[in-house]
Amino acid sequence: MNVALSKMYVDDAVKEAVLAVVNSGRYINGPNLKGFEEEFAAMCGTRYAVGVSSGTSAILLSLMALDIGQGDEVIVPSHTFIATATPALFLGATPVYADIDPATCNIDPAGVQRRITPKTRAIIPVHLYGHPCDMDPINEVAGKHGLHVIEDACQSHGATYKGRKTGSLADIACFSFFPSKNMTVLGDGGMITTGHDQIAGKLRMLRDHGRTQKYVHEILGLNCRLSEIHAAVGREQLRHLPHWNERRRAIAARYNALLAGTGAILPVEREWARHVYYMYVIRVQGRDSLASYLKERGIETGIHYPIPVHRQPLMRSDVRLPITEQYVDEILSLPMHPHLSDEEVDYVGAAVRHFLEERA
């Protein structure tokens, strides 16, 4: 049996939606972008959504919209994908790394507090693997110090914190539609959500050459637009998101039952959270041997992420983050996508259990 780590879903409805755009002759800034933005904002429970070209450009434009730049500091986790931190560098700002909560793997609010300096301007909590961050203490610290909060929701489409969707928990939130995500646009794409009228207006200018009219450019902008084809695919995918997330949760519950008592440390779901399992990540000693064993049995796994951001050659940071540095050698992502069959999940679960029991 071959079991993929993640898989995209393409049906006839998606193909028809793409063909309809191709035949329409309208490829940018058209009705699909507008429709997708409205539908995505409604899903998140926010007022505005602004479609952009990727999750990375979503973070870059969000920082630009908040006037973050030269000499500013932005607090981020290091246990994340690099693009949480790199956009700040483009603007002359410095990413400052905080360690993670040992249970959820999300940025530790107490660690955030310790990293605040007079130069701090923003915090970017990442809802890693689909589990929301503990936003109340983060927003409280931000409020006390006059900082902006940008949710990196690139892995948490549809997750909730105390009953509210990620994307509605801070000043701005950034989503990615990269193909492995809980929903995709079959290519690169992103979305920024916000409840602020002024920020939404500025983001719309920033993504489109800073213009207010066709050839009137009021601020320094970029081309970070989301195409009509991608927006049309996104609308189709968004319709499936609720039941796909339910299926991801059912798969996680099945893995939890299969792996209980094996010694593997399993993902947690806080009582205030609704996890959407972008990734199902376990922790084990001897992770690399387990990964090889699974590979021999046709099971694809991943490591999210094998080098913490502060340890990347690009970053040259000598900060010590004990939990992040420990977890990096223990984490293993098991196959997780809504189209996995129970049989496949059982096959993966049995293989992991067998390896761990043999070794014990």
Ligand SMILES: Cc1ncc(COP(=O)(O)O)c(C=O)c1O
């Ligand atoms: C946590 C996180 N932040 C940022 C990004 C960047 O998104 P994109 O790949 O769409 O640029 C991703 C996705 O790859 C991500 O997982």
